Amino acid sequence: MGSVSEYFSSLGYGIRSLLKGMKVTGKEFITPKLTERYPENRTQHQWPDRFRAQLKFVYDDEGNHKCIACGSCERNCPNGTISIESKMVTTAAGTKKKKLVKYFYDLGSCTFCQLCVTNCPTAAIEFDNDFEQAVFTRSKLVKQLNYLPEKEEPEPTPEELARIEAERQAKIAEAKAKAAAAKSAREAAGEAPAAPAAAAEAPAAPAAPAQQTKNDAAADDKKAADDANK
Ligand code: SF4
Numbered sequence: 001m002g003s004v005s006e007y008f009s010s011l012g013y014g015i016r017s018l019l020k021g022m023k024v025t026g027k028e029f030i031t032p033k034l035t036e037r038y039p040e041n042r043t044q045h046q047w048p049d050r051f052r053a054q055l056k057f058v059y060d061d062e063g064n065h066k067c068i069a070c071g072s073c074e075r076n077c078p079n080g081t082i083s084i085e086s087k088m089v090t091t092a093a094g095t096k097k098k099k100l101v102k103y104f105y106d107l108g109s110c111t112f113c114q115l116c117v118t119n120c121p122t123a124a125i126e127f128d129n130d131f132e133q134a135v136f137t138r139s140k141l142v143k144q145l146n147y148l149p150e151k152e153e154p155e156p157t158p159e160e161l162a163r164i165e166a167e168r169q170a171k172i173a174e175a176k177a178k179a180a181a182a183k184s185a186r187e188a189a190g191e192a193p194a195a196p197a198a199a200a201e202a203p204a205a206p207a208a209p210a211q212q213t214k215n216d217a218a219a220d221d222k223k224a225a226d227d228a229n230k
């Protein structure tokens, strides 16, 4: 008899638990959703500007970027995520400068710390919020950020070359003139202490009479010898 009452008691407990669970489920069924319905909402959703998905170059409308290949971002990246190839070119002004060749960024090792962006002196890079970056191989995570062809540095015209050469020659002449002036000044400064030295040697002049006396004595000895021979 006891086992029958226990059976119905357990059955009642099971039914109450079931209804309790159904109540929670029913309540959540009609509650507005808090989770994102990705990827169905990918065209409507607005991602925050501060969201950092991947690094990118800032290009203007003419396809120019502001990277000067200084390497600051590469040096400040704690993970070796950035790799820059550059070359030296001669500008139209006749000066040498670095020019970017390739800018590589490995999304797979980036920790999105943004040190590269904050240390860039020309604001040439920034983060975008395009987070859909899934690929099948790690090698595809290495991206060349300067994806547009690099524009060649304009060659100096013959007139500019002539002007550069004239400026160079003028600088050389100016440097030579400065060096000559400095040399003259040094020599002038060096002669001043030499004068007292000459004065110090002046007392040696009486040596001449001594030499003369010695010569006279030798002449007297010779004369005496000649007289003796006679
Ligand atoms: S965000 Fe940080 S880890 Fe990523 S490339 Fe820039 S400096 Fe390196």
Ligand code: SF4
Residues within 6 Å of the ligand: 066, 067, 068, 069, 070, 071, 072, 073, 074, 084, 119, 120, 121, 122, 123, 124, 125
């Ligand atoms: S992105 Fe900025 S910091 Fe990096 S090399 Fe270019 S100019 Fe320098």
